[in-house]
Amino acid sequence: MKWSEVCNHYPCRFVLVEALKAVSNNRVRTIEEMTVVEEYDNPIQAWEGYKHYHKENPEREFYVFHTSKQEIEVIEEYFTGIRRS
Template structure:
């Protein structure tokens, strides 16, 4: 699901997602498609769910975001570590 679709379907909510399609460019990580796993009104509960998922499957790309964000562009901490997808 594209982020625009997530924002329309879950307005003003926190969503826990798995990044399905993403790419890196100039020190930023862009998430192009996600699978929504859960949605919450409370950020603390969303963060807790994110950490549970990350512990269960640490090799997967999970995140939690508020749908007020216009796009999923994140600064990479270690530029060059994440390769093209």
């Protein structure tokens, strides 16, 4: 699905999407194709859903957006800290 299709199917909702096809350019991730995993009433539920799906499938690319946005943009940030075991 394209973002415009998601917005039409899920108006004024928080959606958890999985990126199926995405490209990066100058630290901006553009999601070209996505699928809706879940829809939510509020951001707290959406964030809990994100954490649940990401924990089970860390290799998959999940995002939470609100469908009132005309366009979506993901800015890539890289972790530069030290991890402790």
